[in-house]
Amino acid sequence: MELTLSNNNKITISSNSIKYSDNWKLGENIFNSVLTGSGIMIIMIVIGIFLTLILSSLPSIKQFGINFVTGTTWDPVFERFGALPFIAGTLITSFLALLISIPFSIAISILLGEYFKRGIFSGFIKSMTELLAGVPSVIFGFWGIFFLVPIVREFEKILGITAYGIGIFSSSIILAIMIIPFSASVGREVIELVPSDIKEAAYAMGATRYEVIKKIVLPYAKSGIFAGIILSLGRALGETMAVTMLIGNFNKMPTSIFAPANTMASVIANEFSESTFELYTSSLIEIGVLLFIVSTVINLIGKWVIKRMVVR
Amino acid sequence: MENQILTTENLFAHYGDIDTIKNVNVSFPKNSITAIMGPSGCGKTTFLRCLNRMHELTPNAGSRGKIILHDEDLNKLEPIEVRRKIGMVFQRPNPFPTMTIYDNVIAGYKLNGIRKKRIEFDHIVEDSLKKAGLWEEVKNNLHKKGSFLSGGQQQRLCIARALAVNPEIILMDEPTSALDPIATKIIEELIVELKNTVTVIMVTHNLAQAGRVSDYTAFFYLGDLLEFGQTEKVFTNPKNEITEKFLTGKIG
Amino acid sequence: MTETNLKIRSIKNIIFRTIIIGVALLAILPLFFIIFYVIKEGLSAINWEFISSVAKPIGESGGGILSALVGSSILIVIAVIIAIPIGISAGLYISEHSDSKLSSMIRLSVEVLQGTPSIVIGIIGYFWFVKPMGHFSALSGGIALALMMLPMIVKTAEETLRMIPFSLKEASLALGVPYYKTILKVILPAGLSGIMTGVIIGIARIAGETAPLLFTAFGNAFFSTNILKPIDSLPLLIFNYATSPYTDWHKMAWGASTVLIFFILILNITTRIIVNKWKIKY
Numbered sequence: 001m002e003l004t005l006s007n008n009n010k011i012t013i014s015s016n017s018i019k020y021s022d023n024w025k026l027g028e029n030i031f032n033s034v035l036t037g038s039g040i041m042i043i044m045i046v047i048g049i050f051l052t053l054i055l056s057s058l059p060s061i062k063q064f065g066i067n068f069v070t071g072t073t074w075d076p077v078f079e080r081f082g083a084l085p086f087i088a089g090t091l092i093t094s095f096l097a098l099l100i101s102i103p104f105s106i107a108i109s110i111l112l113g114e115y116f117k118r119g120i121f122s123g124f125i126k127s128m129t130e131l132l133a134g135v136p137s138v139i140f141g142f143w144g145i146f147f148l149v150p151i152v153r154e155f156e157k158i159l160g161i162t163a164y165g166i167g168i169f170s171s172s173i174i175l176a177i178m179i180i181p182f183s184a185s186v187g188r189e190v191i192e193l194v195p196s197d198i199k200e201a202a203y204a205m206g207a208t209r210y211e212v213i214k215k216i217v218l219p220y221a222k223s224g225i226f227a228g229i230i231l232s233l234g235r236a237l238g239e240t241m242a243v244t245m246l247i248g249n250f251n252k253m254p255t256s257i258f259a260p261a262n263t264m265a266s267v268i269a270n271e272f273s274e275s276t277f278e279l280y281t282s283s284l285i286e287i288g289v290l291l292f293i294v295s296t297v298i299n300l301i302g303k304w305v306i307k308r309m310v311v312r
Numbered sequence: 313m314e315n316q317i318l319t320t321e322n323l324f325a326h327y328g329d330i331d332t333i334k335n336v337n338v339s340f341p342k343n344s345i346t347a348i349m350g351p352s353g354c355g356k357t358t359f360l361r362c363l364n365r366m367h368e369l370t371p372n373a374g375s376r377g378k379i380i381l382h383d384e385d386l387n388k389l390e391p392i393e394v395r396r397k398i399g400m401v402f403q404r405p406n407p408f409p410t411m412t413i414y415d416n417v418i419a420g421y422k423l424n425g426i427r428k429k430r431i432e433f434d435h436i437v438e439d440s441l442k443k444a445g446l447w448e449e450v451k452n453n454l455h456k457k458g459s460f461l462s463g464g465q466q467q468r469l470c471i472a473r474a475l476a477v478n479p480e481i482i483l484m485d486e487p488t489s490a491l492d493p494i495a496t497k498i499i500e501e502l503i504v505e506l507k508n509t510v511t512v513i514m515v516t517h518n519l520a521q522a523g524r525v526s527d528y529t530a531f532f533y534l535g536d537l538l539e540f541g542q543t544e545k546v547f548t549n550p551k552n553e554i555t556e557k558f559l560t561g562k563i564g
Numbered sequence: 565m566t567e568t569n570l571k572i573r574s575i576k577n578i579i580f581r582t583i584i585i586g587v588a589l590l591a592i593l594p595l596f597f598i599i600f601y602v603i604k605e606g607l608s609a610i611n612w613e614f615i616s617s618v619a620k621p622i623g624e625s626g627g628g629i630l631s632a633l634v635g636s637s638i639l640i641v642i643a644v645i646i647a648i649p650i651g652i653s654a655g656l657y658i659s660e661h662s663d664s665k666l667s668s669m670i671r672l673s674v675e676v677l678q679g680t681p682s683i684v685i686g687i688i689g690y691f692w693f694v695k696p697m698g699h700f701s702a703l704s705g706g707i708a709l710a711l712m713m714l715p716m717i718v719k720t721a722e723e724t725l726r727m728i729p730f731s732l733k734e735a736s737l738a739l740g741v742p743y744y745k746t747i748l749k750v751i752l753p754a755g756l757s758g759i760m761t762g763v764i765i766g767i768a769r770i771a772g773e774t775a776p777l778l779f780t781a782f783g784n785a786f787f788s789t790n791i792l793k794p795i796d797s798l799p800l801l802i803f804n805y806a807t808s809p810y811t812d813w814h815k816m817a818w819g820a821s822t823v824l825i826f827f828i829l830i831l832n833i834t835t836r837i838i839v840n841k842w843k844i845k846y
Contacts, residue, residue: 027742131829
C-alpha cells in the first residue's frame with residue numbers, strides 16, 4: 001500500500017494495492033465446523049440423556065416389567081420396587097395444583113391481556129410475576145415449611161383429621177403458587193394474540209367488555225390457554241425441591257389429599273445418593289425415565305399448540 | 313470504443329429453474345456512469361448483483377457466463393476476491409450500527425483484518441469522506457456512531473465505505489430510492505464527481521435521474537438486454553420499440 | 565324491556581370486571597407476601613460476618629455463608645464457560661440455516677432439553693461425570709447447570725440473530741469480507757445485547773437450581789475452591805439448613821435465601837437496563 005501525498009493534500013491510494021493476506025478458507029471451514037458441531041452436540045446430548053437413562057434402568061425393567069408401574073410396594077430392604085405410590089403422588093399433587101391455579105392464572109391473564117395492557121400498574125404486576133417466576137424452588141419449599149405448613153396444620157385440626165401439616169395438600173398449594181406466574185404469562189401472551197379487529201367489530205355492534213371477553217377473546221385464545229395449562233402441568237410434574245421439602249416423603253399409596261406421600265422427582269432426590277445396590281439405583285432411574293418421557297411429551301404438545309396458534 | 317473496464321459474455325442468471333438474465337453481452341467503459349433501466353422485474357438488480365457475485369447469496373440462485381475485468385474472468389475467482397475489487401451501494405443506506413463513523417469508513421480494512429498505522433487510516437478516512445462529500449459535515453463527530461446521521465448522509469457514508477477500499481468499479485442499486493429530493497440531488501452530483509476516480513454502474517427506475525447522471529444507458533426487458541448505448545442516443549433515438557415505449561411512459 | 569336488558573348487561577360487565585380484578589389480586593398478593601416474608605426473616609441475619617466467613621460447627625453461634633457464595637460463583641462460572649460458546653454457536657447455526665433438517669432437529673432437541681426435569685439432569689450429571697471420576701465435584705455440578713442454561717442461550721441467540729436485517733450482512737459481504745468474519749464481527753456484535761440478556765436470564769435461572777446439584781456438586785461443609793472436589797452452593801445450603809432442626813441454621817438459611825433473591829433481582833434489573841440502553845437502530 002503506497003500513500004502519495006501530493007501538493008493539494010489529496011491522497012491517492014494506488015489501485016489494487018491492498019494486501020489481503022488472510023487464509024479465509026481455513027477460517028470459513030473451522031467456523032462452519034464449530035457451528036455445525038455445536039448443533040450436533042446438542043442433539044447428541046439429548047440422545048445421550050435418553051440412552052443413559054434407558055440403559056441404566058435396564059436391570060429394573062428386566063426384573064419387574066410392567067409390575068414396576070402397577071406395584072404399590074417400595075421396599076429396598078426386600079428389593080421390591082413398585083413405583084405406583086410415586087406415580088399417584090405426582091399425578092395427584094400436579095393435578096390438584098393445576099386445579100387450584102387455573103382460576104387465578106386465567107384471571108391474571110385476562111387482567112393483563114385485556115384490562116391493563118399498558119401502564120404502570122400492568123408493568124408492575126408483570127415484573128413482579130416475572131421476578132416470582134425466578135424465585136428458586138428451594139425458597140418456595142423453605143417458606144412452605146415455616147409459613148404454609150403451620151396454617152395447613154391448623155386447617156386440618158379444624159377438619160378433625162390427623163394434622164400432619166406436610167403432605168399432598170401443602171405441596172399442591174406451593175406448586176400452584178409456583179406455576180401461576182408461568183401459566184399467567186403464557187395466558188397473557190395468547191390473549192394478546194387475539195386480533196384487535198375482530199374485537200373492535202364486536203364492540204362496534206354494542207357488545208360490553210364482558211361479552212367480548214366471553215364470546216370473542218376466550219374462544220379465540222382457548223387452545224393457547226389450554227397449551228399454557230399443559231405446559232404448567234409439565235413444570236409441576238418435574239418440580240423437585242419444593243415438593244420434596246413439603247410432601248412428607250412417605251413411600252406408601254396416598255390415602256387422602258391431606259396425607260403425606262411422595263412424588264417421582266422427590267423419591268429420586270431423597271434416595272438416589274443412598275441407593276446402595278444396582279437394582280435400587282436402576283429402579284430410581286426407571287422413575288426418572290418415566291418422568292423424562294412424560295414431561296417431554298407434555299412439553300412438546302404444549303409448545304406445538306402454541307406455535308400453531310402464533311402461525312394462525 | 314474507448315477503454316473498456318468490464319465486459320460480460322453470454323451472462324445468464326437464474327432463480328431456481330427460471331432464467332432471469334438471458335445471454336447478456338455488454339462492455340462498460342472506464343470512468344463512466346452507466347444507468348441500468350427497465351420496468352420492474354426486468355432483472356436489472358439481478359444483473360447488477362451478478363457483477364460482484366452477490367446474486368448467488370440468494371438460495372437456489374446462480375449465474376453462468378463470463379464477467380471479464382482486465383482479462384480476468386470474475387466468475388472463476390472466489391466471490392470474496394471479486395467483491396474486494398467491485399464495491400456496492402445498496403437501496404437503503406446500511407451503515408454498521410455498532411461502529412463509529414470512522415470505523416464505518418475503514419470497515420473494509422477492519423473487517424478483513426488488515427492492520428495499518430493510525431495515520432494511514434486517518435488519511436483514508438479523510439480522503440474517502442471528502443470524495444463522498446461528507447467530510448465537512450462529520451469531521452467533528454468521526455468517533456460517534458452514525459445513527460444520528462440523516463438518510464442521505466448515511467448513504468454518503470456507505471459510498472465512502474465503498475470508496476475506502478479503492479475499488480475500480482462501484483455498483484449502485486437504486487441508491488436514492490429511499491431518500492428525499494434534496495438528498496437525492498446531493499448524491500447525484502456526487503456520483504458525477506466520482507467518475508474521475510471509479511467506474512459507476514447504477515440501477516435506477518427514475519428516467520430523469522438516468523438522464524441527468526449517466527453517460528451510458530442499458531435497457532433491460534424480461535431478462536434481455538435490449539439496448540445499450542450513450543444515454544443521449546438511447547433517450548432521443550431508441551433503436552428498440554420497447555425501449556421507446558418505456559421511455560415515453562407506455563410501459564413501466 | 566330493552567332498557568332493563570341493557571342494564572343487566574352492564575351490571576354483568578361490572579360484576580365480571582370486579583371478579584377478575586379480585587381474583588387476580590388474591591393470587592398476586594400472596595406472591596408478593598412470599599418475597600416480603602423471606603426478606604423480612606433474612607435481612608436481620610445479613611451482616612459482614614455472614615457474607616465473609618465460613619460456617620462454624622453446630623453449637624457455636626456466628627459464622628457465614630462464604631463457602632456457599634464462593635461455591636455458587638464457581639459453579640455458575642463453569643456453567644457459563646461451557647454453555648455460552650456451544651449455545652451461541654448452535655443458535656447461530658439454526659438462525660443461518662433456518663430451513664435445514666439439522667436445524668429442526670436441533671430445535672427439537674433444545675425443546676426437549678428445556679423440558680427435562682432438573683432432577684433428571686442431576687442423574688445425568690452423576691452418570692456422565694461423577695461415576696467415571698469416582699467422586700462428587702464442582703465440575704460435574706457446573707456441567708449439569710450448563711445443560712440447564714443451554715436451551716435458554718440457544719433460543720435467545722437464535723431469536724436475536726434472526727431479527728438482524730439481511731442488509732447488514734450484505735453490507736459486509738459486499739466489502740469482500742469472508743462469511744465467518746461477517747458473522748463474528750458484524751452480526752454477533754449487532755446481536756450482543758440480546759444474547760447478553762439471554763445469558764443473564766440463564767444465570768438467574770441456574771443460580772437457584774438445587775436438584776441438579778444434589779448428586780453432582782453435592783455440597784461441602786468446608787470451604788473449597790477445588791473444582792474437582794465437592795463444593796457447596798447457596799441453594800444446597802438453603803436446602804440443608806432449612807430441613808435441619810437447628811434454629812440458628814434456619815436463620816442462616818433465611819439470610820442465604822435473601823441474598824439469592826437479591827442476586828436474582830439484580831440480574832433481572834440488569835437485563836432490563838441492557839434491553840433499554842443498548843438498543844441498536846438499524
